Amino acid sequence: MIAKEKASESMNYLVLVNRLNPLPEHWEDGLETVRVSNSVGDEVEVERKTYAAYLLLRYDLEENDGIRLELDSGRRSVAVQQEIMDRFTEKYGADYAAKTVAVPGYSEHHTGLALDLYYRLDGKDIYTNEEMARYPGIWEKIHAKLAAYGFILRYPDNKEHITGYGYEPWHVRYIDSAEIAGKIMSRPGMTLEVYLGAVNDADPVIGCGPSALYSEEELKEAAVQIKCKFASFPGCELHALRYAGDPCCGAESLQRINSLDPGRGFIQAAKFLSDFTGGEGTEAGRAYADYPWWLGRTANGGWQLISWGQ
Ligand SMILES: [Zn+2]
Numbered sequence: 001m002i003a004k005e006k007a008s009e010s011m012n013y014l015v016l017v018n019r020l021n022p023l024p025e026h027w028e029d030g031l032e033t034v035r036v037s038n039s040v041g042d043e044v045e046v047e048r049k050t051y052a053a054y055l056l057l058r059y060d061l062e063e064n065d066g067i068r069l070e071l072d073s074g075r076r077s078v079a080v081q082q083e084i085m086d087r088f089t090e091k092y093g094a095d096y097a098a099k100t101v102a103v104p105g106y107s108e109h110h111t112g113l114a115l116d117l118y119y120r121l122d123g124k125d126i127y128t129n130e131e132m133a134r135y136p137g138i139w140e141k142i143h144a145k146l147a148a149y150g151f152i153l154r155y156p157d158n159k160e161h162i163t164g165y166g167y168e169p170w171h172v173r174y175i176d177s178a179e180i181a182g183k184i185m186s187r188p189g190m191t192l193e194v195y196l197g198a199v200n201d202a203d204p205v206i207g208c209g210p211s212a213l214y215s216e217e218e219l220k221e222a223a224v225q226i227k228c229k230f231a232s233f234p235g236c237e238l239h240a241l242r243y244a245g246d247p248c249c250g251a252e253s254l255q256r257i258n259s260l261d262p263g264r265g266f267i268q269a270a271k272f273l274s275d276f277t278g279g280e281g282t283e284a285g286r287a288y289a290d291y292p293w294w295l296g297r298t299a300n301g302g303w304q305l306i307s308w309g310q
Pocket of ligand 1: 073109114115116171
């Protein structure tokens with residue numbers, strides 16, 4: 001049993017909020033924020049310690065790189081996120097809105113620890129996503145300094161299958177540890193999801209046993225997909241998750257997942273086995289053993305959960 005955490009005065013700066021993990025209840029109880037104005041006159045709200053770290057990062061970049069950082073967006077309440085969702089749905093349709101806007105309650109911006117940055121260059125605000133994409137060298141300089149101040153790039157390129165979002169060079173996340181931020185930022189494509197899956201003591205052990213097909217990191221990335229799915233079944237308690245082994249992941253399996261989800265062109269398959277106690281979405285209270293999960297992998301390296309239970 002995992003004891004339910006009481007609302008605590010101390011912030012959990014490693015909190016995971018993504019498309020599958022909502023903002024923890026009572027988060028606001030321990031949250032202290034500051035409100036500041038940016039260069040275009042908008043008010044931005046940021047968690048207190050996050051803002052202090054941001055100021056140090058900004059000073060460093062301005063002094064040493066001539067880049068003047070600005071804050072586009074910080075904390076957003078659930079109500080404001082709902083307004084954004086409604087506006088996008090009306091303007092672009094529900095499909096586009098669902099792809100680009102986080103569901104209210106599931107945005108990292110609710111935490112106050114996530115910042116959307118922009119910058120001033122030669123006295124001009126480089127503000128829109130199109131403009132910002134024109135200066136990849138500037139983002140490289142900014143990203144290189146994030147970890148030293150306890151920030152990480154939250155949505156790296158080509159990790160949408162894990163984070164739920166495409167590359168966003170401007171979205172950074174404060175985690176209050178230069179050491180952990182350094183570990184994440186020094187490995188290209190490393191995400192908070194994978195890092196937390198690898199170190200959280202409360203998590204069941206992921207068995208990534210010997211494989212000639214996949215590295216341990218590749219299997220962990222696949223396992224995170226399963227764990228995230230589990231998180232969406234309230235009451236289910238996952239006890240163990242293990243790779244089923246290379247013999248289960250050959251040509252026959254690949255053919256099977258491609259027929260289950262045609263048109264995606266999976267090039268590799270992986271099977272995992274889990275032991276868990278059932279909750280919502282399964283038979284409540286039942287002890288499941290060797291319950292199977294199938295994932296497919298496309299040419300860009302992304303794992304996708306295809307089927308489970310059979
Ligand atoms: Zn953002």
